[in-house]
Amino acid sequence: MKNFLQERLRKFETALDEAGVDGILVTNLTNIYYLTGFSGTNATLFISKKRRVFVTDARYTLIAKSVVTGFDLVETRDALTEVAKLIANDRLETIGFDSQVTYSFYQQMATVFADFELKSVTNFVETLRTIKDEVEVATIRHACSISDKAFMDVLDFIKPGQTTEMQVANFLDFRMREYGATGVSFETIAASGYRSAMPHGVASEKAIETGESLTMDFGCYYNHYVSDMTRTIHIGQVNDQEREIYDVVLRANKALIDKAQAGLSYADFDGIPRAVIEAAGYGANFTHGIGHGIGLDIHEEPFFGPTASGVLQAGMMVTDEPGIYLDGQYGVRIEDDLLITETGCEILTLAPKELIVI
Numbered sequence: 156m157k158n159f160l161q162e163r164l165r166k167f168e169t170a171l172d173e174a175g176v177d178g179i180l181v182t183n184l185t186n187i188y189y190l191t192g193f194s195g196t197n198a199t200l201f202i203s204k205k206r207r208v209f210v211t212d213a214r215y216t217l218i219a220k221s222v223v224t225g226f227d228l229v230e231t232r233d234a235l236t237e238v239a240k241l242i243a244n245d246r247l248e249t250i251g252f253d254s255q256v257t258y259s260f261y262q263q264m265a266t267v268f269a270d271f272e273l274k275s276v277t278n279f280v281e282t283l284r285t286i287k288d289e290v291e292v293a294t295i296r297h298a299c300s301i302s303d304k305a306f307m308d309v310l311d312f313i314k315p316g317q318t319t320e321m322q323v324a325n326f327l328d329f330r331m332r333e334y335g336a337t338g339v340s341f342e343t344i345a346a347s348g349y350r351s352a353m354p355h356g357v358a359s360e361k362a363i364e365t366g367e368s369l370t371m372d373f374g375c376y377y378n379h380y381v382s383d384m385t386r387t388i389h390i391g392q393v394n395d396q397e398r399e400i401y402d403v404v405l406r407a408n409k410a411l412i413d414k415a416q417a418g419l420s421y422a423d424f425d426g427i428p429r430a431v432i433e434a435a436g437y438g439a440n441f442t443h444g445i446g447h448g449i450g451l452d453i454h455e456e457p458f459f460g461p462t463a464s465g466v467l468q469a470g471m472m473v474t475d476e477p478g479i480y481l482d483g484q485y486g487v488r489i490e491d492d493l494l495i496t497e498t499g500c501e502i503l504t505l506a507p508k509e510l511i512v513i
C-alpha cells in the first residue's frame with residue numbers, strides 16, 4: 156500500500172506545475188484518504204514540491220503516526236495558521252485550494268494566506284483518482300463480487316404479492332454486510348412495476364406483484380471503495396413488449412462493452428449505447444447519461460453524457476447503465492462496472508443479465 160501512496164503523491168507533485176500553483180491545501184477528506192491512507196474526520200494536507208504537511212487534532216495523532224508516512228505531522232485545531240507559519244519562508248507565490256470549500260473557509264484562507272495568491276483548483280486530486288492502481292482495482296473487484304452474491308441470494312427471497320420493495324432493499328443491504336461490506340455505497344433502489352419508471356425510485360412499502368418488473372440498483376463499500384450494479388428482473392411472467400425492451404437495454408449495455416477501451420471519446424462512450432436505444436425507437440425514454448466513474452465515491456470523475464468531453468484511459472473504472480423508462484408503466488436498467496484497459500474492458504459485476512423471470 157505504501158508504494159502506491161508514494162506513487163500517488165509523486166503524480167500529485169508532478170501535476171502542480173500544470174495547475175499553475177506552487178502548493179495545494181487539500182481539505183476534502185476523501186482526497187486525503189487517497190493520498191495518505193488516513194480516514195479520520197479531521198485532517199488538512201499541504202503539499203508543495205518543498206514539503207508535505209499533515210495536520211490533525213489530538214484525537215487522531217496516534218493513528219496518523221501509524222498510517223501517514225512522508226509528511227510532517229502537526230497536531231493543532233488551527234490548521235491554516237500552522238501551515239502559514241511553516242511555509243512562510245518557502246518562497247511560494249500561488250497556493251491552490253479545493254474549489255468546493257465553503258465560503259467561510261475561503262474567507263479564513265484569504266486572511267491567513269494574505270501574502271499569497273490563492274487559486275481554486277477544480278478536480279485536481281479527482282483527476283488523479285480516475286486512474287485506478289492495482290490495489291484499487293483489486294478492492295473494487297471484491298466490492299463487486301459482494302454485490303453479485305447478494306443479487307443471487309435476493310432472487311430466492313422475493314415472494315410475489317408479499318415481499319415489499321423495502322424488504323428487498325433491506326435484504327440486499329444486510330446480505331452485502333454479511334459478505335464483508337462495511338456499508339452500502341448509496342441508498343438501495345428497489346422499484347417495482349410503475350415505480351420502476353422512476354430511474355432513482357427508492358424502496359417503498361409497495362409489495363412486488365406477479366406480472367411486474369423489479370429494478371434493483373445497489374452497491375456496497377468494501378475497504379473504502381464502492382461497487383454499483385443494477386439488474387431488472389420480471390416477476391411471474393413477461394409479455395412481448397417487456398421482452399423487447401429488456402433486449403434493447405441489454406444490447407445497448409453490451410454494445411458499449413464491445414467498444415469500450417482506452418482512446419474512446421466520452422461522447423462515443425455515451426453515444427454508442429444511446430444509438431442502439433434510439434434505433435429501437437426509445438431514444439426519448441433514455442433520460443440520463445450512460446454512466447460515471449466509481450472509486451472512493453459512488454459518483455466521481457469521469458461523468459458521461461451526450462455533451463461530455465474527454466477520452467477514456469486505461470485504469471478508469473466506470474459504469475455502463477443504459478435504461479428505458481415508460482412513464483406510468485415500468486422501466487428497465489442494466490448496470491455494470493467496467494475496468495477500462497488498453498485493448499478493451501473487463502466487466503467486474505458478473506451477476507447474470509440475461510432476462511430473469513422468477
Ligand SMILES: [Mn+2]
Pocket residue numbers: 383474476490
Ligand atoms: Mn451508477
